[in-house]
Amino acid sequence: MTTASRPLPKSIATVSLSGTLPEKLEAAAAAGFDGVEIFENDLLHFGGSPAEVRGIAAGLGLQVFLYQPLRDFEAMPREQFARNLARAERKFDVMEQLGAGMVLVCSNVQEAASDDPARAADDLRRMAEAAARRGLRVGFEALAWGRHTRRWREAWQIVRQADHPALGLVLDSFHTLALGDTLDGLDAVPADKLFFVQLADAPRLSMDVLSWSRHYRNFPGQGELPVTAFTNAVLRAGYAGPLSLEVFNDGFRAAPARLTAEDGLRSLIWLESEAGGAALPAPPALAGVDFLEFAVDAAAGQALAQRLQALGFTHAGRHRSKAVELYRQGDVNLILNAEPDTAAAGHFAQHGPSVCAIGLKVDDAGRAMARARALRCPEWREPTGPGERTIPALRAPDGMLFHLIDDHGAERSIYESDFALADWTRTGAAPVADTANADSGHAGLAGVDHLAQALPAHRFDSFVLFYRTVFGMQAEALHEIADPYGLVRSRAMVSADGRVRIPLNVSDSGLTTTGRCVQAHAGAGVHHIAFRSTGIEGTVQAIDRRRAGMLPVPANYYDDVAARLALDDTLLARLQRLGMLYDRDAHGDFLHAYTAPFQQRFFFEIVQRDGYRGYGAANAAVRMAALTQLEPA
């Protein structure tokens, strides 16, 4: 196996990015791509000449790897051939000005094309000869919906038969994988005939391949196709040209080009490593959520502390040098940060009261940070006081921080280092609460079960890629939940052993609870924090349900759940009395209860999972409807 340990050049087709041609080129360069494919319409619609485009690209340090596409060329009726060749010559004129050395010819889709590989080979050989006279090259690609040539092997037979040094094969992961095909047999193709490789992933959708291709492609790691195996085969075959993204995606067309380009490069770096090329440091083993940090001001901090106390949290310490308080229950550490001039304060200014940082327990923080850096995640260093620990941190695409915590070799926990801890924390037993309500002591919450993020709809794929590449998390199945004012889509990202679970929620409607949360948060936010209880009935009885803002559950829900899941009357009565919801999957039971949102931004959930593997999606619509009745849209 000949794997390249040196990275291959990285490229992106301009059609993958939003904006005018100069904007696309700037975005590709800013992200760090080596070059681009120029999509024909991007050039045609640009007011400047091809030579000006060449100048812009050169000024940005970008190569123009490919001009694309030339369509419906080969195997047309004879009277058409001279016209087609004349058309190709005009495109070669453009390529010379553009500084593009290669043109992509995709297999003919016209009814008039003849099913004659020999003629196709002859036509392409003559085009290649014309290209070669100008020092240009021609790459031939099988479109999945080509009239006669749909598989890469068919395209290869034509290229082989044409037998011209300026004619080679272009491979495209989407066109190959969408047909359920593989690259088996690619080893037989000489490496110098592999002219170019285009990469795209896609969700598995059962629709016609043309619509799927034109609207739903995404970057490798964002979809469900076996792009890694495809790329591995490409590398094994000795391909040494650019890895180039070619993505047609309605969302990408409308999203900020810089963010899309950053995702694209992250995707390619990750893919190359997964496929056995230039390697990344291994992803971290995630052992759980160590802490959540909330950005607050004094007033929000006080209100949130009261809400937490109602849920059984106890004040556990004050930061040694900052206006930062620690609340604790079981293994849950919640940090309320009101210190000015910190990352948290910046987050508060932009997003209001919100989760500004998450502490994740990892096996090796140094290796995890090295991987994140290689994947172009910005690193963050918070200024620290004397004796305080520096915790490595990286910024997620929405600006939230992830702190990476490993306690290998540390004498003291980060809490002991940074906080003046309350005496009770040394014994582990929380005192009876410091509020008037004796119920609000330790209520049996043991850890963080999951955290959900509400994202703007066009950022969904971006966060799937972030969690998958940086933390090695896997995407679970997509759920659709009917909010009264529109659909919400939810997909959980989960670490290898399930100790960190982050459902991502989006909605095309701005009126759903998710959509409204995105707006309230100015586009970023953990909006849902689920705590694991060791005994949810005890927890729900121990907390101050009124002050915790527990969400009412409609009586009709209980009528239905009883009928649907054949619950016995005793259990049903207990559920209803305590305002709990119930779900069940093949693995076990799930009991849970929601709070109303804190200042319309995030809410808490208490869960008890007895083998159950989901997130209560069946009941999420109940929550959404209840919220709508509390706070009409």
Added chain:
Amino acid sequence: MTTASRPLPKSIATVSLSGTLPEKLEAAAAAGFDGVEIFENDLLHFGGSPAEVRGIAAGLGLQVFLYQPLRDFEAMPREQFARNLARAERKFDVMEQLGAGMVLVCSNVQEAASDDPARAADDLRRMAEAAARRGLRVGFEALAWGRHTRRWREAWQIVRQADHPALGLVLDSFHTLALGDTLDGLDAVPADKLFFVQLADAPRLSMDVLSWSRHYRNFPGQGELPVTAFTNAVLRAGYAGPLSLEVFNDGFRAAPARLTAEDGLRSLIWLESEAGGAALPAPPALAGVDFLEFAVDAAAGQALAQRLQALGFTHAGRHRSKAVELYRQGDVNLILNAEPDTAAAGHFAQHGPSVCAIGLKVDDAGRAMARARALRCPEWREPTGPGERTIPALRAPDGMLFHLIDDHGAERSIYESDFALADWTRTGAAPVADTANADSGHAGLAGVDHLAQALPAHRFDSFVLFYRTVFGMQAEALHEIADPYGLVRSRAMVSADGRVRIPLNVSDSGLTTTGRCVQAHAGAGVHHIAFRSTGIEGTVQAIDRRRAGMLPVPANYYDDVAARLALDDTLLARLQRLGMLYDRDAHGDFLHAYTAPFQQRFFFEIVQRDGYRGYGAANAAVRMAALTQLEPA
């Protein structure tokens, strides 16, 4: 053929509408429905009891025709049957409180279900017997993705075999037509066994039927399924129950419920008439666009007049009693209305300078208005001065007015009645322009070729329905056009002989030229007015291209169009010199040129079609890119 001349009751399933259950009921009642189907989740998520829902519905004058659905009931393993019957009894409890006399049972989708129609019939008979004890009825429906029962004929065989008076058949247009099935053979089913009919249309999409059904259904007249033939068969079979809409649509879930409900009732009234039931007056024969009226203030009016004069329009008259000016060229009449306290002034206040009214030439304005009224379009009467004509008018769903003009029996044209016309209008020859630029006289524009509307994405289906039902226009194929900042979808509505053509444009992205126009117009607007030229080269030479704001065309475009369509060099040079675009279809050639938008709201186009039937969609992306370069997003 037994057609009902009395209208059948009209119903809508609550799942078709956005909001909480009370909001849905209010919207259905406000639109004028007779009753509803209560979708189970709408009830489960509602905080009040079923009896309260019954009270709300009764207070609004709505019947509860159906409760739905009860799933996965029949032909399960024996040990499950008692549980299923207990579940059904609990649902019957709910139905009694709700005042719903019928429950919808849809065919079982569970793997565990046995392929045994006799057992299915037996189970359903026993359920029907239980229902009958409470005076309730059971309707059985074949889901298109049912495990064993997918076709209505299979469901009917089971219902027939069960042979219980409280058990009947529910027909659903989507489940039938999505499988390519028809209602052939329905005459053999006794009318009293047709318990209920659910109606939905859908665009033709090649995807799995479940996804298609759950996300893309729409109202009859908005899609492409043969729902009229389906409904005709239902009426011929003697069905006399409600016609009920059951639509799962992502857009409808997020759209204002009142607007959706209004569309729904319009759809059913039209469908019933088309299918041979209660009849509507025939749609008008549209003979063309008589005038366009722009809402302006003094400043915008002056600026627009200058733009029109640059395009060769001449001032043709002043309104007898209002601050309204008429400009004319060929058969194009453009009215600039700056009169306070009129519909135009209201339109201006809400939308800025914009087309506030369109005058359509019809064969019989009285009949057209009667049809529009029957389809629940609001009528509009503008106050008139002495001697002025009252032109019947109706309001489109976005508030724009359509005036219906027939000159049968009128002594004078509406312009002669209402305007003090310039002398030249009597000879037909426009004078040399009243501006300093001698070029801006009559430039050869002969009529309105087409008008395009930019709509908010969720209003697309609504306007398709409006033009189809009220004016009898047909929907042409959907085009997708790549704006630099997202996709634009376009579908033209066209009158029988093509004399009125109205492309409708939407974009999910707010950054496209279409999306930005929708925002600038506050959600309503003709944004594109194409004038027909009898000789476009002469027109483009005659107008003041600079003051008309003609849009520049990139040189790269000409390189491509020459290569792609093999244009001769002479034509190419003329196109480029005059800034014209070129397209061709199977029917002929198309030459056209665009202006930049007037105050970022609407733009003009000059077209010459020589047999060509499209709208230059191939070149629309050139326009969008040029606009983006003039006015970056």
